[in-house]
Structure formats: structure tokens, C-alpha cells
Amino acid sequence: MSAVLEVHDLKAHFFTRRGVIAAVDGVDFSLERGEVMGLVGESGSGKTVTGLSILGLIDPPGRIVAGSIRLAGQELVGASEEEWRMIRGRKVAMIFQDPMMTLNPVLRIDTQMMEAILAHEAIPQEAARQRCRDALGRVGIPSPNERLSAYPHQFSGGMRQRVAIAIALLNNPELIIADEPTTALDVTIQAQIVAQVQKLAAEMGTAVVWVTHDLAVVSGLADKLAVMYAGRIVEEGPTADVLNRPMHPYTLGLLNSLPVRNPRGRPLNQIPGAAPSLLALPPGCPFAPRCIRAVDICRQVAPAETDAGNARRLRCYNPLPAAEAA
Amino acid sequence: MLAFLIRRIGQSLFVILAMAALVFLGVFFIGNPIDVLLAPDADQAERAEAIVRLGLDKPLWQQFFIFLADLARGDLGTSFVHGTSAVGLIFERLPATMELAFVALVLAVVVGIPLGVIAGLKSEGFAGRSIMTGSIVGFSLPNFWFGIMLILFFAVTLQWLPAGGRGPTGSLFGIELSLLNPAGWPNLLMPALTLAIYKVSLVIRLAYSGTREAMLQDYVRFARAKGLSRRRILGVHVLKNILIPIVTVLGLELGSMIAFAVVTESVFAWPGIGKLLIDSIGRLDRPVIVAYLMIVVALFAVINLVVDILYSVLDPRVRLSDTGN
Ligand SMILES: Nc1ncnc2c1ncn2[C@@H]1O[C@H](COP(=O)(O)OP(=O)(O)O)[C@@H](O)[C@H]1O
Ligand code: SF4
Numbered sequence: 288m289s290a291v292l293e294v295h296d297l298k299a300h301f302f303t304r305r306g307v308i309a310a311v312d313g314v315d316f317s318l319e320r321g322e323v324m325g326l327v328g329e330s331g332s333g334k335t336v337t338g339l340s341i342l343g344l345i346d347p348p349g350r351i352v353a354g355s356i357r358l359a360g361q362e363l364v365g366a367s368e369e370e371w372r373m374i375r376g377r378k379v380a381m382i383f384q385d386p387m388m389t390l391n392p393v394l395r396i397d398t399q400m401m402e403a404i405l406a407h408e409a410i411p412q413e414a415a416r417q418r419c420r421d422a423l424g425r426v427g428i429p430s431p432n433e434r435l436s437a438y439p440h441q442f443s444g445g446m447r448q449r450v451a452i453a454i455a456l457l458n459n460p461e462l463i464i465a466d467e468p469t470t471a472l473d474v475t476i477q478a479q480i481v482a483q484v485q486k487l488a489a490e491m492g493t494a495v496v497w498v499t500h501d502l503a504v505v506s507g508l509a510d511k512l513a514v515m516y517a518g519r520i521v522e523e524g525p526t527a528d529v530l531n532r533p534m535h536p537y538t539l540g541l542l543n544s545l546p547v548r549n550p551r552g553r554p555l556n557q558i559p560g561a562a563p564s565l566l567a568l569p570p571g572c573p574f575a576p577r578c579i580r581a582v583d584i585c586r587q588v589a590p591a592e593t594d595a596g597n598a599r600r601l602r603c604y605n606p607l608p609a610a611e612a613a
Numbered sequence: 614m615l616a617f618l619i620r621r622i623g624q625s626l627f628v629i630l631a632m633a634a635l636v637f638l639g640v641f642f643i644g645n646p647i648d649v650l651l652a653p654d655a656d657q658a659e660r661a662e663a664i665v666r667l668g669l670d671k672p673l674w675q676q677f678f679i680f681l682a683d684l685a686r687g688d689l690g691t692s693f694v695h696g697t698s699a700v701g702l703i704f705e706r707l708p709a710t711m712e713l714a715f716v717a718l719v720l721a722v723v724v725g726i727p728l729g730v731i732a733g734l735k736s737e738g739f740a741g742r743s744i745m746t747g748s749i750v751g752f753s754l755p756n757f758w759f760g761i762m763l764i765l766f767f768a769v770t771l772q773w774l775p776a777g778g779r780g781p782t783g784s785l786f787g788i789e790l791s792l793l794n795p796a797g798w799p800n801l802l803m804p805a806l807t808l809a810i811y812k813v814s815l816v817i818r819l820a821y822s823g824t825r826e827a828m829l830q831d832y833v834r835f836a837r838a839k840g841l842s843r844r845r846i847l848g849v850h851v852l853k854n855i856l857i858p859i860v861t862v863l864g865l866e867l868g869s870m871i872a873f874a875v876v877t878e879s880v881f882a883w884p885g886i887g888k889l890l891i892d893s894i895g896r897l898d899r900p901v902i903v904a905y906l907m908i909v910v911a912l913f914a915v916i917n918l919v920v921d922i923l924y925s926v927l928d929p930r931v932r933l934s935d936t937g938n
């Protein structure tokens with residue numbers, strides 16, 4: 288199998304007045320056709336910037352400073368704006384966090400759907416409309432024909448997110464980047480949307496990067512997990528392996544802060560400390576100030592990525608022994 | 614939509630009625646019209662006859678209803694100075710004022726929106742900063758001073774444009790318009806520019822802040838993620854959003870341009886209703902003043918109604934909340 292997406296040593300930095308923010312600082316991963324990857328990490332770890340980089344949507348003062356993004360073999364880093372435009376929405380689609388904000392409040396749903404097709408293909412209006420109707424039906428919106436001529440404010444949050452998903456699926460992309468698409472929704476609707484995306488992506492062979500700060504959401508959805516901290520992927524592997532036998536202390540911290548993994552009555556174990564300021568990263572492992580397993584070397588040189596076997600990768604000098612899990 | 618219209622028309626009628634009462638009372642308190650209408654040497658009998666003829670012997674409320682009835686028929690008396698219908702006089706002069714306001718409005722939109730959008734997109738750049746500085750200057754220039762400077766430069770020094778007056782006009786359905794006659798355009802240019810300069814600055818600022826805000830919204834990011842061209846994002850997604858405040862503000866400004874064209878019309882000797890009002894006040898031509906006030910109030914009401922309708926067309930959230938959906 289050939290990879291749909293290969294991201295190699297991707298670096299996206301923001302050049303602000305206060306200094307350079309290395310929001311994404313050497314990220315590697317790849318996705319097969321139809322594969323679903325969960326990209327998890329605390330807020331501010333660089334997940335959104337990673338997703339936006341893949342669509343060429345990093346605006347000044349930020350830019351991709353190094354690395355490579357290959358989509359079905361085509362190198363995107365260094366592509367012209369028009370080349371990016373042709374990729375966006377056609378080969379890579381993105382869904383954003385807040386469904387209340389992603390649809391334009393003053394344009395009808397049909398306008399916002401049809402333009403997504405017509406930006407890439409010159410087909411008759413009626414054919415485009417038919418495709419929009421089908422797409423709404425597929426994401427479970429009742430009476431799609433009538434809903435097409437409605438405005439966003441006439442939909443609930445969950446329904447709006449379905450519309451956004453329908454738009455993302457319109458051109459049958461090879462990859463969907465879903466940036467915390469259920470965070471703003473309540474739990475039942477969250478579960479429905481996760482199931483829907485999983486089903487549709489499987490049917491259409493679409494690869495998915497599902498970004499979230501909540502491990503519980505992706506545990507049943509993703510084939511593999513990538514855990515991000517301070518602009519780098521610190522641990523990656525098949526979902527079940529990572530969840531059952533985390534190797535990186537940060538991953539364990541994330542797992543322990545999940546309510547479901549916590550015996551009744553015990554207070555949740557939040558990871559001590561806060562995510563570091565990317566402006567003033569200490570030398571060495573960025574997690575060291577919060578890490579209970581830190582050793583001397585951790586504070587001096589940042590750990591390089593190592594192959595931990597069984598399709599697992601890791602950035603840590605002192606990983607957890609197998610017994611620490613569960 | 615219908616309920617909305619009926620309610621708004623009702624509100625407008627109420628405003629006009631309230632204004633009518635104010636104007637009526639104002640005129641009643643200002644002084645005795647007999648003194649103005651009759652020759653100073655008229656005798657007691659002539660006075661009494663005039664009072665009865667004019668209905669001034671009737672109780673106040675009856676006089677008010679007579680005034681309202683006349684108002685409804687569009688009859689607000691005869692100008693003391695011109696000897697013709699006061700309403701007729703206003704309507705004769707109205708096209709000149711409307712035309713000026715219309716040209717200023719078009720200038721504000723076609724110059725102000727593109728400049729504001731460019732400044733909003735490049736707010737850190739040289740173009741953006743220059744445009745915004747220019748708009749501050751445009752804001753703070755006094756209208757009459759700008760007009761006089763234009764006259765000094767283009768009419769006196771360069772002698773390119775006429776200093777004032779309306780110049781030749783063309784006629785459409787009996788309405789005289791400078792726009793219809795290219796020979797009249799030089800006369801129209803400076804007064805329209807004078808009236809427009811503030812509106813252009815206003816639209817630039819509205820378009821600037823609207824664009825800056827819209828560009829940061831998720832819907833713009835989502836539109837980009839769909840692969841839309843920049844042109845479509847700006848021309849449809851951003852523009853439709855920034856038009857909402859611009860239409861609202863410009864609508865209100867249109868009303869005030871018509872009502873307060875007085876300064877510009879005086880500077881350029883432009884024969885519109887503003888100039889007519891100033892002349893009528895100078896000569897105590899009361900029927901014309903009353904007719905002016907009533908017509909301007911009615912115009913305001915109509916413009917406000919149109920703005921509200923436009924607003925609800927542009928913003929679907931407003932439209933639906935008003936039909937009780
Ligand atoms: N436009 C920007 N300008 C400056 N810094 C930014 C910008 N966008 C993101 N960042 C920085 O990049 C880092 C990663 O952000 P983000 O990818 O949004 O995190 P996540 O999605 O994981 O919560 C944050 O520290 C944030 O401050
Ligand atoms: S490298 Fe050291 S500090 Fe960093 S996570 Fe591993 S043990 Fe902790």
C-alpha cells in the first residue's frame with residue numbers, strides 16, 4: 288500500500304514581535320488510504336497548526352519553515368497559492384471546531400455547498416445541487432432538499448457540524464482533517480458524529496486525521512494515535528497498544544486524567560504543571576519540568592525519535608516499563 | 614415579512630403624526646400669522662375677516678385637524694414670497710438635492726468599500742496605513758471649508774470647474790436632472806464631492822473594520838479550506854457580511870444628507886431644498902418652512918423603512934426573527 292499522506296520533519300513557526308513560536312517543530316507521520324489517526328495533546332501543543340499546514344493555511348506571521356508534506360506523492364511544501372487552492376477541498380478537506388462559526392451566517396446552505404464543488408469542477412448547477420442533496424442525506428440530515436435553501440442559524444450545532452462534514456465529503460477527498468469537530472457538541476451528538484464520520488470514511492476510503500485533546504473520543508475511532516507535546520509527536524502507535532501500554536510519561540498523564548480510567552471516588556490525576564510557553568522552551572525534553580521520570584540527560588538534550596518496535600515510535604530517554612500501564 | 618412591514622409603516626405614520634403636531638404647535642407659538650399676512654395698515658374689520666377666513670377663530674384642536682386634513686391632501690399653503698404652493702416649491706427643488714445626495718452616496722460606496730477592504734486586508738502595509746490616514750483627514754475636514762477650498766483651487770485658480778449654480782440639466786418625466794446632461798456634470802462634481810468626502814471616510818472605516826473582523830472568522834477559514842478563490846471569498850463571503858453595517862449607516866446618512874444639504878448647497882449656490890430652506894427662513898416664509906419640515910420627516914421615515922427592509926434582506930437572522938420563526 289502506498290501512503291496517502293507523508294509528513295516529514297514538518298516545522299511551522301510564527302515570527303511574532305515577542306519571538307519565534309515553534310508551534311510545529313519537527314513532526315513526522317504518514318497515513319494509508321482509509322486510515323484514521325487520532326492526533327491528541329493538550330491545548331496549545333500544535334495540533335491545529337499541523338492540520339492547517341497540510342492545507343497551506345498558515346498565515347503570516349507564521350509559515351512552514353522546513354519539512355515535507357507529500358499528498359499521494361505530490362510535494363505540497365513550496366506549492367504556489369493556486370496549487371494549494373486546487374488541493375484544498377478537493378484532495379484534503381478540513382472540518383473545524385466550532386460549528387456555530389464555520390458556516391457563513393448570511394449565505395444559504397446551498398450557496399455554501401455548491402461553491403465548494405464549483406470551485407473545482409465546471410459542472411451544471413443542477414448536477415452540483417443534486418450532489419449537495421445527496422451529501423446532506425448521507426450525513427443524516429432529514430429532508431435535505433428543503434434544508435438546502437435554509438440559512439445556518441436554522442440548524443442546531445450538531446446539524447451544522449453535519450453540514451460541514453457533508454461539505455468536506457462533497458469532492459470525495461483523499462484526506463479529511465477534523466479539528467476537534469465534536470468538542471463544542473454534547474456527548475450524545477458527539478458519539479453520533481464520530482460514528483458517522485467513521486462509517487463514511489470507511490465507505491469512501493478516506494483517510495482521517497482526527498484532532499482532539501480528549502483521548503476518550505478517539506479511542507474507538509482511530510487506527511493509530513499520535514500524541515503531541517510542544518510542537519512534536521512524542522509517542523505514536525496503534526491505538527490499542529498506546530492506550531494499554533503507554534510508554535511516554537506524558538501519554539500516561541493524559542490517560543490518568545480521563546474520568547473513565549479512574550476508579551470511582553479518586554480525584555482525577557491532572558498532569559502537574561502547565562503546557563510550556565513555546566517562546567521560552569527549556570533545553571532538553573520540553574516535558575521535563577512536569578515529568579516524574581525525568582533524569583539528568585532530559586534537561587540537556589531533547590530526546591530524538593526512536594523506533595520502539597511494533598509500529599511504535601517514541602521520544603523519551605526513560606520510557607515507562609510495561610508494568611506501569613493499566 | 615408582511616407583519617413586519619405593517620408594523621414598520623405604522624411606526625412611520627406615528628412619527629410623521631408626532632412631527633406634524635410639533636410643527637403645528639411650533640408655528641402656533643412663534644407668532645400671529647395675521648401680522649405677517651396682512652398689510653400693517655389693515656383695519657380691525659379686515660383683521661377679523663382674515664381670522665375667520667383662515668380659521669384662526671376655531672379651537673386649537675380643530676385647527677390641528679384641519680391642518681392634518683390639508684397635510685393628507687398635500688396642501689400646506691402658499692408661499693408668501695413665491696405665491697405658489699409650498700409643497701410644489703419643495704418638490705420642484707427636491708430633485709437637485711436628491712441628485713446631489715445620490716451621487717455622493719454612489720461615490721461613498723464605489724470609492725469607500727474597495728479602499729476600506731484593501732486597507733482591512735493590508736492593515737499593516739503602506740497602502741492600508743495611507744488609506745486610513747486619509748480617511749481620518751476626510752472625517753475631520755469641515756464640510757464648508759473643503760467646499761471653499763475646492764472652489765478656490767478648481768474654479769478660481771485653475772478655472773476648470775464652475776464655482777457654483779446648477780448648470781444645464783436634462784429632463785426625465787418632467788424632473789430636471791444634471792446627471793442627464795453631460796454639460797451639467799462639471800457643476801455637479803464639486804458639490805457632490807464636498808458632500809461625499811465625509812461619507813467616503815465613513816464607509817472606508819466601516820469596510821476596514823468589517824473586513825479585518827471577517828477575515829479572522831472561522832467561516833473565512835472554512836471557505837479557504839473549501840478551495841474557493843480569493844476573489845470569491847472577498848466578493849461574496851466577506852462583502853455580504855460587511856455590507857450589513859454599511860447599508861444601515863449609509864441609509865441614515867442619506868437622510869441626513871438630504872436634510873442637512875444646507876451647508877453644501879449654500880456654498881455652491883446649488884438650488885436644492887437646503888438652499889430653499891435658508892432663503893425661506895431669512896424671509897419668514899412660514900408655509901415653505903412647514904412644508905420642508907414635513908416632507909423631510911416623511912423622507913426620513915421612508916428611507917428608514919427601506920433601510921430596514923434592505924437590512925433584513927442582507928441579514929437572514931433578522932428576517933426570520935421578525936416573522937416569528
Ligand atoms: N496566528 C498565530 N500567531 C502566533 N502564534 C500562534 C498562531 N496560531 C497558533 N499559534 C501558536 O501555536 C501554538 C500551537 O497552537 P495550536 O496548533 O492552535 O494548538 P492546539 O490546536 O494543539 O490547541 C500555540 O502556542 C499558539 O500560541
Ligand atoms: S525524556 Fe525525560 S523528561 Fe522527557 S518525558 Fe522522557 S523521561 Fe520525561
Ligand SMILES: [Mg+2]
Nearest residue numbers: 331334335466
Ligand atoms: Mg486547536
